[in-house]
Amino acid sequence: MVVPLRVWRFGVKPVVFIAALFPALWLVHEWTLAFQGHPSSLGFNPNETSNRFSGDWALRMLLLTLALTPLSRLLKSSKPLLFRRMLGLFAYFYVCLHMLSYIWLDMLFNWPELWADVLKRVYITVGMVAFIMLTPLAVTSTKGMIKRLGAKRWQRLHKLVYIAAPLAIIHFFMMRKGFQLEPLVYGAILFALLALRLVSKRKRKSIEA
Template sequence: MALPVLVLAVRWVMMIMGSDPRAVGLSAEPIDYTINYLGLWAIRFLILSLAITPLRTWARWSWLAPLRRPLGLWAFACALLHLSVYFLLDQLGSFSLLWESVAKHPFILLGMAAFTLLLPLALTSTRGAIRRIGARRWQALHRLVYLAAIFTAIHFILRVKGFQPEPWIYAGVAAVLLLVRALPTAWVRRA
């Protein structure tokens, strides 16, 4: 699961050591490329984590269960890196530049909202946190992932210029996964 971040890190090291950013796969705009790359992997990991329960239910692939938490944590890690690169490298760590960008591009606020929803999920992903919070409250808290997925999908759709199918495909997959969770479980198990 760390491979996408490792590949990105290797590309950055090669660029810092003098290679042309285009030659190492970072495009002519390495910061923009990195922001987009990390955001894309964040949504991929988020969707994969949401797919675990339906696959366990329908395909009876119980072996997938242990992957849900790591996938969710990788979604958070990529989102954290995505936001960090955006704030530190693109916005130069300036809150005034950040607020100007948010005013011009409201999709940034949706991305920050999604990240804010993922933060308590990452912080409470341990067994100890589940014991302290209680399983019922922990499950209720972790339902924030559904809202985070919606915000992430909208953030991605609004981020791209013009109509591009890729964000709509991710949004559609996320919508299907959320809809499947809303279906009565008796119907899901019979299918």
């Protein structure tokens, strides 16, 4: 059974939106409980929990966004691409939550100390560079910006994601002390997605030749 496009846009898309927003709502709920003095799931170190939780979801959303194009080619359908911009913006939203958690909860908006921390700790420097690279992608995600930049320039700009995503994985790997499986899993998923993109690009070139 073929699902009509309008069902994807007005039925499935809102469900995906709510599902993508749910982790942020959970975090707000738990912090509300903590501020009110009630037990919460943030643990004995809520600042670190917020940092890791928001960072994890930023990576998950970013990987999901990168997975949509290969999925579209695998299914031979453009339906997955309907969610690409939305999930990309959610990825940036969780990156901003991650940044806010660090700047507010850890650094207390102490800008000189924050700047010193960025220069001192390499993994924070790497994370900041990834954030800076993702910012213009979020800003230029609208149809109006695509028209202003032109399709070719817009596509070249948005290839920054293929640099920002590995930097985000490196940031995650360096942040975790000692051997941990989770960063390796995220790294393997990203490697697979980039490898699929490279294979697909070579196939298109061989067909064109």
